[in-house]
Amino acid sequence: MREGRFIGRIGRFVLPQSTWSHYEEVGAFPRGLLVVGDALCRLNPIYGQGMTLAAQQACILRDLPAGRGGAGDPLADLGQDLFRAIQPTVGGAWGISAVPDFAHPRTSGTRPPDLETDLRFGAGIQRLAARDPDVHRLLLGVRQLLLPPSVLREPTLLRAVEMETGRAGPAAGRTTRQDG
Numbered sequence: 717m718r719e720g721r722f723i724g725r726i727g728r729f730v731l732p733q734s735t736w737s738h739y740e741e742v743g744a745f746p747r748g749l750l751v752v753g754d755a756l757c758r759l760n761p762i763y764g765q766g767m768t769l770a771a772q773q774a775c776i777l778r779d780l781p782a783g784r785g786g787a788g789d790p791l792a793d794l795g796q797d798l799f800r801a802i803q804p805t806v807g808g809a810w811g812i813s814a815v816p817d818f819a820h821p822r823t824s825g826t827r828p829p830d831l832e833t834d835l836r837f838g839a840g841i842q843r844l845a846a847r848d849p850d851v852h853r854l855l856l857g858v859r860q861l862l863l864p865p866s867v868l869r870e871p872t873l874l875r876a877v878e879m880e881t882g883r884a885g886p887a888a889g890r891t892t893r894q895d896g
């Protein structure tokens with residue numbers, strides 16, 4: 717760096733939005749074309765999930781049943797099969813990193829019907845994790861895509877989060893976004 721010289725002004729890289737393109741809804745997807753990684757779903761980089769999500773998609777593609785094309789064309793419907801298979805994985809990451817943005821009233825996009833519940837849960841578990849190392853470890857595992865989001869729905873944990881949100885009162889959901 718000492719030897720370097722500026723070739724222009726320093727610029728900030730601003731990511732204005734997360735995007736998830738629902739190619740699974742495209743009826744006849746072109747044969748031989750696949751979309752993965754950021755081209756399919758681009759998440760807010762502050763969560764550091766994009767590379768993991770892209771790698772997970774590659775693994776799902778690799779693990780698609782070898783004989784899925786039957787004796788016919790192995791590329792036929794490959795796009796639709798892949799987009800269907802990766803949807804839960806992409807949806808999990810989206811739920812963690814994009815949905816909490818809706819805590820801000822000016823965020824545009826399709827709000828999930830259970831948004832308020834999600835935001836309250838997110839705020840509650842965040843506070844719980846600040847006190848309980850086991851919950852903190854679980855939450856980190858889910859945010860880093862090492863564990864499925866379903867581990868946060870374990871009944872004992874759900875009860876603890878409910879108690880936490882009850883303690884904090886109705887405004888708790890609005891604090892979710894601040895942890896990012």
Ligand SMILES: Cc1cc2nc3c(=O)[nH]c(=O)nc-3n(C[C@H](O)[C@H](O)[C@H](O)COP(=O)(O)OP(=O)(O)OC[C@H]3O[C@@H](n4cnc5c(N)ncnc54)[C@H](O)[C@@H]3O)c2cc1C
Binds near residue numbers: 729755
């Ligand atoms: C600031 C920032 C920080 C991030 N931090 C993290 C992090 O800590 N952890 C994490 O997991 N993820 C992070 N990400 C996200 C991660 O970088 C992306 O999710 C990941 O790189 C997506 O991989 P990709 O292969 O889909 O796209 P890319 O890595 O963007 O690769 C696309 C490639 O295609 C090339 N290309 C584009 N157009 C053309 C064309 N017409 N012809 C030929 N080549 C073309 C581009 O030059 C690029 O090399 C961060 C992203 C940003 C912006």
